Every structure is written in C-alpha cells, then in structure tokens.
Amino acid sequence: MTFGTTQDQDNAAAANAANAAGAACAETNTTGAACAETNASRGIFITFEGGEGAGKSTHINFLAEVLEEHGYEVLRLREPGGTVIGEKLREIVLDAAHQEMSHEAELLIYEAARAQIVAEVIKPALERGAVVLCDRFFDSTLAYQVYGRGLDATFVKQVNDFAVQGAIPQRTIVLSCGRAARCGLERATKHGVTDRLESAGEDFHTRVNEAFLELAKDYPERIRVVESQDLKSQTACAVFAALKDLFTWISPLLDDKDFFARVDTGRYGNKHCDEG
Numbered sequence: 562m563t564f565g566t567t568q569d570q571d572n573a574a575a576a577n578a579a580n581a582a583g584a585a586c587a588e589t590n591t592t593g594a595a596c597a598e599t600n601a602s603r604g605i606f607i608t609f610e611g612g613e614g615a616g617k618s619t620h621i622n623f624l625a626e627v628l629e630e631h632g633y634e635v636l637r638l639r640e641p642g643g644t645v646i647g648e649k650l651r652e653i654v655l656d657a658a659h660q661e662m663s664h665e666a667e668l669l670i671y672e673a674a675r676a677q678i679v680a681e682v683i684k685p686a687l688e689r690g691a692v693v694l695c696d697r698f699f700d701s702t703l704a705y706q707v708y709g710r711g712l713d714a715t716f717v718k719q720v721n722d723f724a725v726q727g728a729i730p731q732r733t734i735v736l737s738c739g740r741a742a743r744c745g746l747e748r749a750t751k752h753g754v755t756d757r758l759e760s761a762g763e764d765f766h767t768r769v770n771e772a773f774l775e776l777a778k779d780y781p782e783r784i785r786v787v788e789s790q791d792l793k794s795q796t797a798c799a800v801f802a803a804l805k806d807l808f809t810w811i812s813p814l815l816d817d818k819d820f821f822a823r824v825d826t827g828r829y830g831n832k833h834c835d836e837g
C-alpha cells in the first residue's frame with residue numbers, strides 16, 4: 562500500500578537529511594556558513610518505530626547517551642506523550658477499560674497528542690539545533706490505525722500532515738522482530754498490565770508488523786529497517802550504521818565492537834524516555 566504523496570515526503574526527508582549533514586558540518590567547523598544556509602531547521606529529527614516489544618527504548622537511550630557524549634543537546638520523547646496534554650491523552654487512549662473507544666476517536670486522540678508535542682516541544686527543539694529522538698511518530702498511525710484498524714490511508718495521511726505541520730523526520734529506524742507478533746507481544750506484556758492496544762489480538766499485531774515493512778518500501782530514503790538481534794550490541798551497531806549519513810563521526814565507530822558492547826549490560830532499557 563502506498564500512502565498519498567510518498568515521493569514528496571521521501572524527497573523532503575532526503576532534503577532534510579542533507580540539511581542535517583549540513584548541521585553537523587556547521588557544528589564541527591567555524592566556516593559553517595555555507596552549511597547553515599541550507600538548513601531550514603538546524604536540528605536533527607529521528608524517529609524509532611516498530612511493533613510491540615521490538616526494543617526501541619534500549620536503542621534510543623544508547624544513541625542519546627552517545628550523542629550527548631559528542632556534545633549534542635538531545636531530547637528523548639515518546640508518542641503519545643511528551644507533554645502534559647499528551648501524557649493525559651496517552652492514559653485515555655491506552656486504558657484497557659476504554660474498550661468502547663471507536664477507531665475514529667482513537668485516531669484523533671493520537672493526532673491531538675502529536676499536534677501538541679510537535680508545536681510545544683519538537684519544532685522549538687529543532688529550531689534551536691537539538692537532536693530529537695522520538696519513540697514512535699506518524700508511521701505508527703499508518704501501521705496501527707490504517708493497517709491495524711482499517712481506516713482510510715489517504716485520510717489518515719492528511720491528518721498526519723495536519724498534525725505535524727511540516728516536521729518530518731530525517732530518518733526513521735524501524736526495529737523489526739519479523740512479521741510474527743507473538744514474540745514481541747510476549748516481551749511487551751511480560752512486566753505487567755496489558756494496555757488496550759497490546760490486547761488488540763495477534764492478527765492485528767501481525768498486520769502492524771507487516772505494515773512497518775511495507776512503509777519502509779514506500780519511503781526508502783527516510784525509513785531503514787533494522788533487525789532486532791538477540792545480541793543488543795549487534796542491533797545497536799546496525800542502528801548507528803543506518804544513521805551514518807546524518808553524523809559524520811559514526812562511520813569510524815562501526816568496526817569497534819568494544820564501543821557497542823556496553824549495550825549488552827542491559828541498563829539502557831531500564832531508563833525512561835523524557836516525558837515532557
């Protein structure tokens with residue numbers, strides 16, 4: 562399935578990625594004027610996507626730590642959430658007691674939370690040159706509400722565009738555990754209460770997993786699929802490889818196994834994303 566203005570959006574992501582490379586250039590040398598001229602926004606916007614239990618938070622937290630070590634201002638955000646309003650909307654949309662929620666209401670709650678975090682947090686951060694790492698963004702809506710719930714792709718794409726007001730990620734990492742939903746679902750739900758989306762059923766989540774792989778085909782410039790490996794350090798290395806055009810200092814790190822080995826200590830998954 563192709564979602565609306567595929568080519569336009571992928572072109573925008575490619576242009577943004579080029580701008581991001583410019584931003585890195587402007588930061589690392591004092592003659593950055595030429596680079597800066599090409600920057601619509603100075604920051605770098607990266608989103609992480611995937612089905613349930615794919616291990617996104619581990620890789621967001623590790624990447625954030627490394628970026629901070631390199632001197633970047635980094636924001637770790639999650640969707641829905643990341644603002645006071647967004648966290649309240651998150652509670653409403655995920656509450657397992659709200660079984661009567663219509664698919665249309667569900668869509669609009671996710672989009673309302675998104676509109677808020679974009680206006681309140683993401684755009685200002687990008688304008689001041691920060692790196693924004695967001696755990697889920699508009700691709701989740703295409704995967705869950707279009708492929709999962711069966712809502713109209715063209716309409717959802719329009720609402721996505723309205724909510725993000727031009728804030729399109731330069732790169733999206735899809736962490737994939739394959740098409741089958743069971744393994745990820747078990748991992749996602751083993752620690753406690755199952756939320757409303759997690760309890761949507763295995764078929765639903767298989768469609769969601771397939772959707773992310775389809776989306777990666779639709780937006781090859783922006784979206785990169787990384788297989789979630791048993792060894793987290795291998796996955797982390799693949800995540801960094803998928804970002805090397807955005808940060809010039811990444812390439813030399815890719816052969817350094819010791820550098821990535823620290824991810825296997827397991828502590829990265831336990832930190833929480835910033836909630837506001």
Ligand code: TMP
Pocket residue numbers: 639640641671696697698699701702703705706758759
């Ligand atoms: P998570 O952040 O803990 O994964 O929980 C968010 C849940 O909401 C997850 O099941 C995916 C789902 N979701 C949607 O259905 N649509 C969306 O647009 C977003 C951002 C998330």
